[in-house]
Structures are given as C-alpha cells and as structure tokens.
Amino acid sequence: xxxxxxxxxxxxETNAYFEAFVPLTRDSGHADIVICPPxxxxxxxxxxxxxxxxxxxxxxxxxxxxxxxxxEVSGPMLKAAGCSHVIVGHSERRQFFGEGDAEVAxxxxxxxxxxxxxxxxxxxxxxxxxxxxxxxxxxxxxAGALGAMSAAQFAALVVAYEPVWAIGTGRTAxxxxxxxxxxxxRRECQRLFGDEAARLRILxxxxxxxxxxxxxxxxxxxxxxxxxxxxxxxQSFAAIVxx
Numbered sequence: 001x002x003x004x005x006x007x008x009x010x011x012x013e014t015n016a017y018f019e020a021f022v023p024l025t026r027d028s029g030h031a032d033i034v035i036c037p038p039x040x041x042x043x044x045x046x047x048x049x050x051x052x053x054x055x056x057x058x059x060x061x062x063x064x065x066x067x068x069x070x071x072e073v074s075g076p077m078l079k080a081a082g083c084s085h086v087i088v089g090h091s092e093r094r095q096f097f098g099e100g101d102a103e104v105a106x107x108x109x110x111x112x113x114x115x116x117x118x119x120x121x122x123x124x125x126x127x128x129x130x131x132x133x134x135x136x137x138x139x140x141x142x143a144g145a146l147g148a149m150s151a152a153q154f155a156a157l158v159v160a161y162e163p164v165w166a167i168g169t170g171r172t173a174x175x176x177x178x179x180x181x182x183x184x185x186r187r188e189c190q191r192l193f194g195d196e197a198a199r200l201r202i203l204x205x206x207x208x209x210x211x212x213x214x215x216x217x218x219x220x221x222x223x224x225x226x227x228x229x230x231x232x233x234x235q236s237f238a239a240i241v242x243x
Contacts, residue, residue: 001031001032001033001034001224001225001227001240001241002033002034002035002036002057002085002087002119002160002203002224002225002226002227002231003034003035003036003227003231003232003237004036004059004087004090004205004226004227004228004231005035005036005037005038005041005059005231005232006038006059006092006228007038008038008232009037009038009041009232010040010041011040011041011043011044012044013041014037014041014044014045014048015044015048017234018045018048018049018054018234019048020234020235021054021234021237021238022048022049022052022054024234024235024238024242025052025053025054025238025241025242026052028053028238028241028242029053031224031241032053032055032224033053033054033055033241034054034055034056034057034084034085034119035049035054035055035056035057035231036056036057036058036059036085036086036087037056037059038059039058039059039073042056042058042078042081042082042083043081043082046081046082046083055084055085056082056083056084056085057083057084057085057086057087057116057117057119058073058078058083058085058086058087059086059087059090060073060086060087060088060090060093060107061073061074061075061078061086061088061107061110061111061114061116062074062107062110063075063103063106063107063109063110064110065110074110074114075110075111075113075114075115075116076114078114078116079114079115079116083116084116084117085116085117085118085119085158086111086116086117086118086119087118087119087121087160087226088104088107088108088111088118088119088120088121088145089101089103089104089107089108089120089121089122089145090121090162091121091123091162091164091167092167095164100144101140101141101143101144101145102144104120104121104141104144104145105144105145105146105147105148105149108120108145108146108149108157109149109153112153112156112157117156117157117158118157118158119157119158119159119160119203119226120145120146120157120158120159120160121159121160121161121162121205121226122138122141122142122145122159122160122161122162122185123137123138123141123161123162123163123164123167123181123205123206124137124138124163124164124165125137125164125165126164126165129163129165134181134184135184138161138181138184138185138188139184139188142159142185142188142189142192143188143192146159146189146192147192151193151194151196154189154192154193154196154200155196155199157200158200158201158202158203158224159185159189159200159201159202159203160202160203160204160205160226161178161181161182161185161202161203161204161205162204162205162206162226163177163178163181163206166206166207167205167206167207167228168207168228168229169207170207171206171207172206172207172208172209172212173204173206175212175215175216175218175219175222176219178204178206178216178219178222179219179220179221179222182202182204182219182221182222183220183221185202185221186198186200186202186221201223201224202221202222202223202224203222203223203224203225203226204216204222204224204225204226205225205226205227205228207228207229208225208226208227208228208230208240209230209236209240210230210236210239210240210243213225213239213240213243214243217243225240227240
C-alpha cells in the first residue's frame with residue numbers, strides 16, 4: 001500500500017502527518033506500507049518512520065550515480081537517505097517531463113543497482129482506451145521498461161498500473177477494468193520472465209479512495225494500490241491501508 005504525495009507537504013507538515021498516521025497503522029501487519037514524500041521531506045519522513053513498519057520511498061531518481069547533473073538525485077543518495085523504494089515512470093513524469101520507456105528502464109535498473117525497489121508505472125491515456133489500444137500500450141510499456149532486465153532484476157521490482165485518464169480526475173477504472181489491465185500486465189511479464197511473473201506485485205493507481213479500495217483489492221491480480229490525493233490525509237490513507 002503505497003502513498004505518492006507528489007509536490008505536497010513541507011518537512012513540518014510531514015512530521016505532523018506521521019504523528020497522526022503511525023498510531024492508525026501500528027497493527028497493520030497485513031501489508032507493506034510505503035510513503036513517498038517530495039525530496040525535501042524525505043529526511044523528516046525517514047526519522048518519523050523509525051521504529052515502525054512504514055517504509056519511505058522517493059518519487060523519482062536519475063540513472064547516474066553522481067556527476068554534473070544539476071537538480072538530479074541518484075539512487076545511492078536516496079538509499080543513503082533511508083529510502084527503500086522509488087517511483088519510476090509515473091504518468092506525470094511521462095506527460096510533463098517527456099520520460100519514455102527507455103528512460104524508465106534506465107532509472108529502474110539504477111534503482112535496483114542502488115538497492116532500492118522501483119515501483120515501475122505503466123498505463124494508457126484516455127484516447128488509447130477509447131480506441132481499444134489499452135493492451136497494446138501496456139505491452140509496449142512493459143517490454144520497453146522491463147524487457148532488457150534479467151530475471152533476478154525483475155524479481156526485485158513492483159509494477160503499478162495507473163490509467164492516465166484516472167489520475168487526479170476523480171474518474172476510477174472499475175474493479176473489472178483494473179483487473180483486466182492487471183491480467184494483461186501479468187501475461188506480458190510471464191511471456192518475458194516465465195513463472196516469476198506469478199510473484200510480481202501489481203499495484204493499481206488512479207483516484208483510489210477508502211470507498212473503492214475493498215472492491216479493487218478483491219480482484220485476483222490487484223496486489224495493492226498506489227494512492228495519490230487520498231494519501232495526503234493520514235486518516236484517509238490509514239483507512240485505505242486497513243481496508
């Protein structure tokens with residue numbers, strides 16, 4: 001159960017969030033919990049999560065270990081800061097910053113090399129879905145982002161399906177629509193990596209709320225959720241975690 005805070009919350013707001021969230025999830029041993037704050041709040045989140053089962057992830061990384069890349073952050077830096085996960089290829093990175101599958105692949109490998117678990121995001125736009133291209137888009141993104149990996153690398157990552165038309169729009173894929181997309185992703189991963197695909201965790205992201213989480217989580221191929229706006233409120237995200 002992962003929360004993506006996007007570009008919200010200062011360090012002080014992060015500390016207040018954890019003060020409210022930790023007691024609500026202290027006994028939530030049924031799932032891994034990951035919170036992904038913006039870069040300036042990572043240190044605060046790591047300190048606030050100490051002694052709990054909550055893990056902290058970043059929202060992006062650069063594929064180089066170090067160098068003259070002004071404004072970028074590397075995997076080893078995130079690992080040293082206390083992160084366990086990092087989101088790679090989120091639809092907003094693809095849409096607003098021009099990231100493509102090749103760049104997503106390089107970032108995912110860089111995360112793995114740094115000892116981080118990449119949450120690799122895939123998903124179709126509205127015109128793709130309306131034109132019946134959902135399957136082809138997902139297959140292309142999976143092959144482009146993961147296809148060159150070894151089986152060992154694949155075994156160490158998480159995939160998140162986030163239909164772009166449902167990100168921050170209030171529109172949500174029905175549980176059946178989400179399950180069908182997750183099944184496509186698992187089949188493509190099985191083609192590439194064989195039986196290891198059965199162990200892949202595939203998260204659903206797209207206007208996830210406490211009200212729709214139980215129906216989503218009841219689907220066979222939905223193994224968790226990647227939550228945006230609803231993760232910004234500790235009570236709301238705790239309700240999702242404890243669905």
